[in-house]
Amino acid sequence: MSLNAPLDVICQLLPGLHMSYMDDTQLIVVDHAMRILAVVPGKQIDLGLKIGEVAPSGTVSERALKAGRVLKDERDASAFGVPYQSVAIPIMQDNEAVGVLAVVTSTQARQAMQLAEQDLWQHAEHLAATAEETHAAVTHLKETFDMLARQASVIQDGMASTEQFTDAGSQTIQSLTVHTETLGSTMKGVGSAREALEGQVTTISQSTSLIQDIARQTNLLALNAAIEAARAGDAGRGFAVVAEEVKKLSEGSRDATRHIEETIAGIGSRLVELSQAVAAAQTAQAAEHEMSQKVSANFLDIGAAVRETAQALHAIHDQIQAATSAIEQLTAAAALTAEQATQVSGLATRLRTQGQ
Known part of the structure; x- marks a missing residue:
C-alpha cells in the first residue's frame, strides 16, 4: 500500500466529512512533513493556510504527529483573528503516524452561545424579580x-x-x-x-x-x-x-x-x-x-x-x-x-x- 494511501482517502472524503460538522469548522490534512495536503474552510473561520505550504511549527498538529495520539488545543484571536479550538487526529498506518487531520472549530460562536445563555439566565432572573416586584x-x-x-x-x-x-x-x-x-x-x-x-x-x-x-x-x-x-x-x-x-x-x-x-x-x-x-x-x-x-x-x-x-x-x-x-x-x-x-x-x- 502506498504511504499516502490513507492520506489520499482522507483528502477525498474531507468535503463530505466537513458537512457533518454543524459548527463553523475548518478541516486541514497534513502529511508527516507537516505539508498541507487539503483544506476545507469554514463559513467564517479560515486560518489562511494554502495547499502545498508547510504548516507553522509548534501547532497541536505537529505535537499530535510526534505523539501519535489525539491532542486538543485552544487559541485566542491573536494568531488568526478568530478564537478557535483545534483537535489534531493522527492518521495511522502500520502503527505509525503518517499525517494529521486537524479539526479547527471556531469558539466564537460557542462563546457567543455561552454569553447568550448567561445573558438569558440573568435576564430571566431579572424578569422573575421584576415580575414579583410588579405583582x-x-x-x-x-x-x-x-x-x-x-x-x-x-x-x-x-x-x-x-x-x-x-x-x-x-x-x-x-x-x-x-x-x-x-x-x-x-x-x-x-x-x-x-x-x-x-x-x-x-x-x-x-x-x-x-x-x-x-x-x-x-x-x-x-x-x-x-x-x-x-x-x-x-x-x-x-x-x-x-x-x-x-x-x-x-x-x-x-x-x-x-x-x-x-x-x-x-x-x-x-x-x-x-x-x-x-x-x-x-x-x-x-x-x-x-x-x-x-x-x-x-x-x-x-x-x-x-x-x-x-x-x-x-x-x-x-x-x-x-x-x-x-x-x-x-x-x-x-x-x-x-x-x-x-x-x-x-x-x-x-x-x-x-x-x-
Whole structure:
C-alpha cells in the first residue's frame, strides 16, 4: 500500500466529512512533513493556510504527529483573528503516524452561545424579580385604589350631608333676611311714630306756653282786682275773695304748666334718646341686611360648589372603579408574567447547565 494511501482517502472524503460538522469548522490534512495536503474552510473561520505550504511549527498538529495520539488545543484571536479550538487526529498506518487531520472549530460562536445563555439566565432572573416586584406593586396599588374608593364613598356621603346643611343654612339666611326686612319696616314705623310724638309734644309745649301767658295775665287781673277791692272797703270784700281764688287758680295753673313743661322736657330727652336708638337700630339693621344678603349669596355659592364637588367625586368614584378593574387585569397579567419568568429562568438554568 502506498504511504499516502490513507492520506489520499482522507483528502477525498474531507468535503463530505466537513458537512457533518454543524459548527463553523475548518478541516486541514497534513502529511508527516507537516505539508498541507487539503483544506476545507469554514463559513467564517479560515486560518489562511494554502495547499502545498508547510504548516507553522509548534501547532497541536505537529505535537499530535510526534505523539501519535489525539491532542486538543485552544487559541485566542491573536494568531488568526478568530478564537478557535483545534483537535489534531493522527492518521495511522502500520502503527505509525503518517499525517494529521486537524479539526479547527471556531469558539466564537460557542462563546457567543455561552454569553447568550448567561445573558438569558440573568435576564430571566431579572424578569422573575421584576415580575414579583410588579405583582407586589400592583397588589399595593389595588389596595390603595380600594382604599380610595372607600374614602370616595365616605366623602360622597359627607357631601350629601353638607349639601343638606348648606340648603338648610341658605333657608335660614333667607328667613333671617325676611325678619331683618320686617324689622326695618318696624323701625321705620317707630321712627314715624317718634316724629308724630315729637309734633304732639311741640303742640303741647305751645299750649303750655299759652296757658302760662293766660295764668300770668290772670294773676295780674287778680292782683288788680284785690287792689280795687281793698279800695272799695267793705263793699269790695266779696270781690276780694273772688280775686284771691282767681289768684290761687292762676298759681295752680302756673305750677301745673311748670310740671307739664318738666314732663315735656323729660319726654323730649327720651325722644332724643329714642331717635338716636332708632337711628342706630336702622344702621345696624341695614348692615345686618347687607350681611345677610352676602351670607345668603355665599351659601348659594357654597351649595353650587358642593354640588359640583359631589359630581366630581361621583366621576372620580367611577374612574376609581374602572382603574380597579384595570388593576385586577394587570394583577393577573403580572402573575402570569411571574410564572412565565420562572419558566424562562428554569430553561436558562438548564441551558447553562448543559453548556457547562
